[in-house]
Amino acid sequence: MALAKRIIPCLDVENGRVVKGVNFVDIRDAGDPVEIAIRYNQQGADEITFLDITASHEGRETTVHTVEQIAENVFIPLTVGGGIRTLEDIRTMLNAGADKVSINTAAIHNPELVRDAAERFGSQCIVVAIDAKRVEDVDGKPRYEIFTHGGRKPTGIDAVAWARKMAELGAGEILLTSMDRDGTKNGFELGVTRAITDAVEIPVIASGGVGNLDHLVEGITLGGADAVLAASIFHFGEYTVPEAKAYMAEHGIEVRL
Template structure:
């Protein structure tokens, strides 16, 4: 019996409410994060990821409070991301009940935050989020680079070498999001998912673009991902986590049921 591939519902939270838009615009309210987390827990989610998409300092207290409430009721791993910029931010979220924190933009500006955080809190709780877009085609295949600010701002950093660097600095896991696909429901960007899962020895979570249960399965079978993350297909009751697991299991993927 192998390690199960994980299904991770993601809560994108703005000012205390779960929201999810198309390419981060046209945001739709999906409800109370604690309520939704409880539902995913009951449906058999393997983890929950909580992304604070406002992440302004004024709203940080709301986020901490919500994380505390979720952690009190939900006995599966909880990852918190969005606006994590310092060791103090990480400590605050871990103390609130997060098991892992996801570092995104701050890893680009201060890569040493990843190594400092791994040394301080352990690699197991440090997730590095990598938001990528396809920027060019070459003879070796497409080139993907990191983007910040919800996919609007290019960095010029090549994605695969960056993934290797983050793993070597002590990231325990990578959360890879295709900003081209995010919110489109067209499925994961499988080429970059496969390239990065092959390039690093740490687990990789595929994210961005899930619109069907088959997309989740493809993230594992074609993308090679260790875990698959989705938001909108679960929020609005279109599919349950247990339906997603049954679909994956029917294709021979090991899941926890």
């Protein structure tokens, strides 16, 4: 198969700075998002994901400006997520230079937003982010549920059924984050990754828990993901994108070198 598996560095951005914390607490400053995005572009990253975790309204304007600056300097696809609630929010980010927009909580409150957005802007730019957490097994089989508020609030929605529904409504891609693993460096939650990649026809990005290069390999070979997303292993210089790609290639995964 000739389509390369993608490596996507993720920038979690708060008030104009890249941050990364273990399970969303104990946030560490990792630097300027524009500089970091340019660095990953030069290193041969396949895409960049920008997740805005800023709470305040003023902060959002900073975000639009930052997205504009990244888009002017980076010639690979850019996905922007965090706080996207309306068609207007999507338009603002696309106009700022995002190629794709990631919708998370708003899809849970209003699934029709995904359909409307796909019809208006095309499925190719609508990513649905799913934050899943393992809950009590049913008949001895693991079950995964969608959580909001950084993994604190359960919704009762089954993650696999939700992924299927989002694909039917017109999502072009799923960004799946395991809230049990996010920030832990223990590797992807492969059970939910495999369940969702098998359930939908659209590409799935695995996210949450990458601590070493074997985890990236497992996300593809065992999880069946089309792309792997990681943050801290790249931000803090443990690995570079070319190192990650070389390692994946050694393990028989097609990557863009």
